[in-house]
Amino acid sequence: MSTTTSTPTPAPVSTDALLTDEMLARFDDRAPQYDRDNQFFEEDFEELRGSGYLNSPLPAAYGGPGLDLHAVNRMQRRLAYHAPSTAVAVNMHLYWVGLAADLQRAGDHSYDWILDRAAEGHVLAAGHGEAGNDLPLLLSSSSAARVDGGWEITGHKIFGSLSPVWSFLGVHAMDASDPANPQIVHAFVHRDSPRYRIEETWDTLGMRATQSHDTILDRTFVPDAATVKVCPAGFAGADMYQVALFAWALLGFAGVYTGIAQRAFDEVTASLPRRTSVALTRSMAHHPEVQHHVAEMRIRLEAINAHLDRLCADWSTGVDHGMEWPLKIVACKHDVVTRAWEVVDTALEMTGGSGVFKRSRIEQLFRDARMGRFHPGNTLLTHELVGKMSLGINPDEQPRWG
Numbered sequence: 001m002s003t004t005t006s007t008p009t010p011a012p013v014s015t016d017a018l019l020t021d022e023m024l025a026r027f028d029d030r031a032p033q034y035d036r037d038n039q040f041f042e043e044d045f046e047e048l049r050g051s052g053y054l055n056s057p058l059p060a061a062y063g064g065p066g067l068d069l070h071a072v073n074r075m076q077r078r079l080a081y082h083a084p085s086t087a088v089a090v091n092m093h094l095y096w097v098g099l100a101a102d103l104q105r106a107g108d109h110s111y112d113w114i115l116d117r118a119a120e121g122h123v124l125a126a127g128h129g130e131a132g133n134d135l136p137l138l139l140s141s142s143s144a145a146r147v148d149g150g151w152e153i154t155g156h157k158i159f160g161s162l163s164p165v166w167s168f169l170g171v172h173a174m175d176a177s178d179p180a181n182p183q184i185v186h187a188f189v190h191r192d193s194p195r196y197r198i199e200e201t202w203d204t205l206g207m208r209a210t211q212s213h214d215t216i217l218d219r220t221f222v223p224d225a226a227t228v229k230v231c232p233a234g235f236a237g238a239d240m241y242q243v244a245l246f247a248w249a250l251l252g253f254a255g256v257y258t259g260i261a262q263r264a265f266d267e268v269t270a271s272l273p274r275r276t277s278v279a280l281t282r283s284m285a286h287h288p289e290v291q292h293h294v295a296e297m298r299i300r301l302e303a304i305n306a307h308l309d310r311l312c313a314d315w316s317t318g319v320d321h322g323m324e325w326p327l328k329i330v331a332c333k334h335d336v337v338t339r340a341w342e343v344v345d346t347a348l349e350m351t352g353g354s355g356v357f358k359r360s361r362i363e364q365l366f367r368d369a370r371m372g373r374f375h376p377g378n379t380l381l382t383h384e385l386v387g388k389m390s391l392g393i394n395p396d397e398q399p400r401w402g
Helices: 021-037 042-051 069-082 084-105 112-119 240-274 288-316 322-350 361-374 379-391
Strands: 124-127 143-147 150-160 168-175 183-190 196-199 213-223 227-232
Touching: 021 042, 021 069, 021 084, 021 361, 042 084, 069 084, 069 240, 069 288, 084 112, 084 124, 084 240, 084 361, 112 124, 124 150, 143 183, 150 168, 150 183, 168 213, 183 213, 227 240, 240 288, 240 322, 240 361, 288 322, 322 361, 322 379
Parallel strands: 124 168, 143 168
Antiparallel strands: 143 150, 150 213, 168 183, 183 227, 196 213
């Protein structure tokens, strides 16, 4: 499916204005209150929409800055340093725009519909999370039934970040009308569509301001015009659409948790020279084990940034990793969020207990950082895919194990 518009090209957008220091200071001030109140980051969102940040990957032909994955990922790290929930939620919109822009640059105009909607100011969110489905995007517990002019989607979607503001929810569902050849339908539900509802379920450990509520679809109609792909289920149906989505989404998640880890490190290292003990003549910064743990955190941060920067740069410059791209993407996301969690966990320990109080920013960072390992692919799926692909085993092979 491809629909291309003749959108006039406006004047170029200044990338410096997309995310200013003044904006970040305001986001930083608001983040603890959003967290305490379990409130959507509305003011942050409107500022980011107003600055053009939401469409930072949008090509210049559509009025955007046309930033690549590496540039967007670095901005996301800055945003997450100050407002983790804000960063992880807008990642959902950014990855739709980014993947469509990259595929268009590669000569595939099948997803120009996404760019058209973004250029019109619509907000795109992700409806891929499903309870009981550990192969997101490739399989689905939701159903798709072919009807005149489109599809009817039925299912229960979870972790729906941007629930209060999305215009289109990108979903996938299984068409099992031919049981021997099931297909995955990838389409976008408009907010004005009938026969769906949002259930406000989001009261969680961390990333509270994302307001990632459940969405219940009950034969929700999606027209062919908003259906961007129909493909075989499983890895057999995966092509550059799925790979690009993984690159923008998973490496985007990794960028967010990199920013959180850096903030936790900076918070605790700034506090250590002020901490004292009656058993020491100087501050806790001179304690050998404190120095050891600080060094471990710094080493992890060096590895995190090196791994993430390398893979984002490879994607953005077109390095040909061939069939190893999926392996590299899931491995990088897992490596980064795991090391980031270790940094934040150690930072909390180095507070000496003061970090457990709600008045401490470390307390919120700790809770937010723990959410990183729930994003796809989780540790179970990552190790399965990396192990099988390294051993030359087809991930679609049945039985799955044994």
